[in-house]
Amino acid sequence: MRIMRGLLWKEWRQYGWTFGLAFIVISLEPVLVPISYWLYRVGNRDAWSYGIKAILAPGLSTTETTAMIVAVLLAALMLAGERGSGLNYLVSTPVSRRQIIVAKSISGSLALTVIMAAITLFLLVAGHLLPAQYSNQEVLPWALVTTAALLCLFSLALLMASLSRGVLSAALFTAIIMALPWMLTSQILYVMQQFYQVSATLELKARYIVTYLFIPDYISRDGRYIWDSNGNMVIDRITPDYPLETALLLLAALCFLGLAIKIFEKNPLERQGELLLFGNFKQIGLLFFSFLGAMAWAEDVGTSLLSFFGYFLVMWLGIYLAMVLVVWIVAWVLQNR
Amino acid sequence: MDLAIETQALSKSFDGVKAIDELYLAVPAGSIFGLIGPNGAGKSTLIQMLTGIIRPDSGEGFILGQSIREKNGSIRNRVGYVPDVPVMYPGFTVAEMYRLGNKLYPFWDWERCRELHQGFHLAEGQRIRNLSRGQKVRVALVMALALRPHLLLLDEPTAGLDPVVRRAFLQTIIEEVAGQGTTVFYSSHNLSDLEQSADHIATLYRGRMLFSRTLDELKESVHRLQLIFSGEPPEDAVRSLPGIVEWQKSGRVMTITVTGRLDSICPGLALLEPELVKELNLDLESIFIAFMRSEGYYLGSEKWEVGSEKGKDGSAKEDAEQ
Amino acid sequence: MWLDINPRSSIPIYQQMVDGIKEAVARGIMVPGERMPTVRELASELSLNPNTIAKAYQKLEQEGIIVTMRSRGTFVAGRSTVRDREGAKKQVAALMEKVMVEAYHLGLNREDLIQLFEASLDEWEKGEGNNHGFGYRDAGAE
Numbered sequence: 055m056r057i058m059r060g061l062l063w064k065e066w067r068q069y070g071w072t073f074g075l076a077f078i079v080i081s082l083e084p085v086l087v088p089i090s091y092w093l094y095r096v097g098n099r100d101a102w103s104y105g106i107k108a109i110l111a112p113g114l115s116t117t118e119t120t121a122m123i124v125a126v127l128l129a130a131l132m133l134a135g136e137r138g139s140g141l142n143y144l145v146s147t148p149v150s151r152r153q154i155i156v157a158k159s160i161s162g163s164l165a166l167t168v169i170m171a172a173i174t175l176f177l178l179v180a181g182h183l184l185p186a187q188y189s190n191q192e193v194l195p196w197a198l199v200t201t202a203a204l205l206c207l208f209s210l211a212l213l214m215a216s217l218s219r220g221v222l223s224a225a226l227f228t229a230i231i232m233a234l235p236w237m238l239t240s241q242i243l244y245v246m247q248q249f250y251q252v253s254a255t256l257e258l259k260a261r262y263i264v265t266y267l268f269i270p271d272y273i274s275r276d277g278r279y280i281w282d283s284n285g286n287m288v289i290d291r292i293t294p295d296y297p298l299e300t301a302l303l304l305l306a307a308l309c310f311l312g313l314a315i316k317i318f319e320k321n322p323l324e325r326q327g328e329l330l331l332f333g334n335f336k337q338i339g340l341l342f343f344s345f346l347g348a349m350a351w352a353e354d355v356g357t358s359l360l361s362f363f364g365y366f367l368v369m370w371l372g373i374y375l376a377m378v379l380v381v382w383i384v385a386w387v388l389q390n391r
Numbered sequence: 392m393d394l395a396i397e398t399q400a401l402s403k404s405f406d407g408v409k410a411i412d413e414l415y416l417a418v419p420a421g422s423i424f425g426l427i428g429p430n431g432a433g434k435s436t437l438i439q440m441l442t443g444i445i446r447p448d449s450g451e452g453f454i455l456g457q458s459i460r461e462k463n464g465s466i467r468n469r470v471g472y473v474p475d476v477p478v479m480y481p482g483f484t485v486a487e488m489y490r491l492g493n494k495l496y497p498f499w500d501w502e503r504c505r506e507l508h509q510g511f512h513l514a515e516g517q518r519i520r521n522l523s524r525g526q527k528v529r530v531a532l533v534m535a536l537a538l539r540p541h542l543l544l545l546d547e548p549t550a551g552l553d554p555v556v557r558r559a560f561l562q563t564i565i566e567e568v569a570g571q572g573t574t575v576f577y578s579s580h581n582l583s584d585l586e587q588s589a590d591h592i593a594t595l596y597r598g599r600m601l602f603s604r605t606l607d608e609l610k611e612s613v614h615r616l617q618l619i620f621s622g623e624p625p626e627d628a629v630r631s632l633p634g635i636v637e638w639q640k641s642g643r644v645m646t647i648t649v650t651g652r653l654d655s656i657c658p659g660l661a662l663l664e665p666e667l668v669k670e671l672n673l674d675l676e677s678i679f680i681a682f683m684r685s686e687g688y689y690l691g692s693e694k695w696e697v698g699s700e701k702g703k704d705g706s707a708k709e710d711a712e713q
Numbered sequence: 714m715w716l717d718i719n720p721r722s723s724i725p726i727y728q729q730m731v732d733g734i735k736e737a738v739a740r741g742i743m744v745p746g747e748r749m750p751t752v753r754e755l756a757s758e759l760s761l762n763p764n765t766i767a768k769a770y771q772k773l774e775q776e777g778i779i780v781t782m783r784s785r786g787t788f789v790a791g792r793s794t795v796r797d798r799e800g801a802k803k804q805v806a807a808l809m810e811k812v813m814v815e816a817y818h819l820g821l822n823r824e825d826l827i828q829l830f831e832a833s834l835d836e837w838e839k840g841e842g843n844n845h846g847f848g849y850r851d852a853g854a855e
Contacts, residue, residue, distance in 0.1 A: 057464070143478060147496070148467040148497070
């Protein structure tokens, strides 16, 4: 549609430089550093590919971590960063809210994909032409899953940005939500281990499921074990089953997009400092942190599962109320300044 | 009668406070409709609900016949909007904003855009963030008109503009209405602008509509009279005059503001047996201040007694029945 | 146009226009057959609401001061279109009463009033041309 083209033009005109910066930052290690090796003819003939080998290997390299941070910040910037300026204008034009979010999703995702594609191309071509410490077969699986993971993260961040007012709070919330499955499972397992004998199989199963919910694990390949009939651990999924994993990631990305559209269609733009949905968000945040705090406290104090639950419930309520009081007092003090 | 804007029991609250309270509004197509009211009355909130920036809590609203709850953006194809503080995209140049407008609006007219741009003495290459507020308002107005609107929504457009720009602004609006039949709905504190250009006036106070009438009717139905008495002025009798809004006593002289047509007021006045009756000039600003005073909103030390509910209710009901 | 409109007056703008144009025609500043500016032209020139101007034109046409000829424009009507002589008399009588009330309060008497009226009439006749042709001259013809 003509309008979508217009919106995409706007996103490009607005964030073109940012996309360029993102490219430079992400491709520093895999592209720019090797090029400098060539220019200065440092080390062995394949020394240039040392960094790349680390990237392709399991585990999170600096580049991969940087790329994740960039993906999150990009989404936060593109949506939460536009509140109070361009967004107020845009919403009064013949553009629907859905189109606004979709345009941002497309531009950001496209930018990330192009960046990854460029890096991939470089790796393949250089790996083909020059002696390298990595093989070209490693490149594609890594590229596919990493790109899909970045798109998923971008989408999640866009969703969080549709709820929050500022760039930083959007980024923070994204990090929290992203880590949530891992945090919760770890906590629950730890608690259970205090009072029960948790079988290794159960623990393994739980952790296995969590690795599919924790986005960075797709990139780092952590936790991708399968056990055999004896209950022994067999490391198997380092090489990704990429149809499945890519599909999962992209599906999740689409779900986040759908949610983001729904939320953005519902909420009003900021009005004189009133934060969007922050009322609810504040409650959820307080509930969440008091939940964690209560859990940690109850673990230490509880002697059996029952007493644990008892303490946990009481402490959850107590810490929550205490936090609410603190927030209220702070607001009152600030108001009467 | 075609209504360019219509609302039915429109309501919106923020933090439990009703910014717009069961509002009924009817703006005829082709009119220049002025919305006045003190700060915080809800004018900006209303306009933002009409443009889709804010969603109503309850009630219905229609612009150019389409519901404001409509998710599809195409209802705004023919609606130009100039906010009180236009922000747009600070990093874009003026020319790029026009390009954006062209891409978003299906009926964008480059000829008109150029014409207005030159008429307002704007520079294409300047970045939005470097423009003064007056220049930003002008850019926003150029864009609002270049899209060939059927409806213009303006939120305090001339606030803070110098008289030269303000005059040009009004001139352009009037020409647009005269030439294209565009409906203009604008909120303003500048009552003399409205007096000159508006044919309808509505007053908002605390989210409620105090009255909504044609300007001519308003002027013909509110009068300020000076009654000179030979003895002590009959305050009680004045207090119970039908349509009394407020009165002020000074010696043997009572100055009253009263609603109703002059010929229907006169018999009541005659009963008071004043020595002399003189009509004072009431401009829109004075009418507005008098109504605000009767609502309890006033500052300063002018001492006026405020009339009974009767006078106000009568006129408010008339408006609802229209 | 030379119309002197005061938007801040209690008198609605359309009424001021009607009165102003009527006066202009009466004084001969505007002559029968003269073309009136279009609503749009006038709105632009005076920076006034076109609906208001349209309303004024409507009223003037009702009272027979101007006449609109489709696709040719609006023109000042000839004087002969005074239709309701009795109604006209009543209107002027009402105006006269206002003058007399004012005069009473100001302490003028019958002689003063007659003097003033005749002086006004003389002044009026001396004014631009004779195309306003007061009816009283043709009273014999009625």
